[in-house]
Amino acid sequence: MEKVVERILISEEEINQKVKELGEKLSHDYKDKDVLFICVLKGAIMFMSDLSKAMSIPIEMDFMAVSSYGASTKSSGIVKIIKDLDASIEDRHVVVIEDIIDTGLTLSYLIKILQNRKPASLKICTLLDKPARRTVDIKPDYSGFVIEDHFVVGYGLDYDEKYRNIPYIFIPKSDIIK
Numbered sequence: 001m002e003k004v005v006e007r008i009l010i011s012e013e014e015i016n017q018k019v020k021e022l023g024e025k026l027s028h029d030y031k032d033k034d035v036l037f038i039c040v041l042k043g044a045i046m047f048m049s050d051l052s053k054a055m056s057i058p059i060e061m062d063f064m065a066v067s068s069y070g071a072s073t074k075s076s077g078i079v080k081i082i083k084d085l086d087a088s089i090e091d092r093h094v095v096v097i098e099d100i101i102d103t104g105l106t107l108s109y110l111i112k113i114l115q116n117r118k119p120a121s122l123k124i125c126t127l128l129d130k131p132a133r134r135t136v137d138i139k140p141d142y143s144g145f146v147i148e149d150h151f152v153v154g155y156g157l158d159y160d161e162k163y164r165n166i167p168y169i170f171i172p173k174s175d176i177i178k
């Protein structure tokens, strides 16, 4: 990994500690409700997995995959549903689990889609928040780390589909990013 890591931004220990704290907070907030976690694939997979194990209450899980249509839609924020949820979220208490909120376009579009399905409540939990690049007004209800404007990889986040399995979050060397 020395060849690709410029700098470790968030260590495995720091992630574990933060996930534990978020798990306690969410367990407390949802102690009297049936909660459904929606994992936004693929980036949130590690976070979803660890966070759900840090919960002291039973939760349900579902998965969704979205992608941008193309370059021009980066600014419109229109996303295509690649994999939809298995079940209805009507009257459910939903928490969307994300890896990172950058411009916020993807998530704000996704939230609109989910809100139309009439959940009882809908909250956002993101591991990373990069507010410097936000172009739409969207704020996470639960957030692990606020980071500066770096491209980061690891713990679910990929570069060219690689490094999702690396247990820490790092800034890659500029020469590996084409």
Ligand code: XMP
Pocket (backbone or CB within 6 Å): 043, 099, 100, 101, 102, 103, 104, 105, 106, 107, 150, 151, 152, 153, 157, 158, 159
């Ligand atoms: P927006 O801009 O819509 O984008 O909030 C969110 C999605 O873009 C990806 N993204 C990143 N992926 N390192 C990554 O590996 C990053 O620093 C980064 N910033 C944004 C990610 O898929 C996220 O869901």
Ligand code: MG
Pocket (backbone or CB within 6 Å): 040, 041, 042, 043, 044, 098, 099, 100
């Ligand atoms: Mg993502």
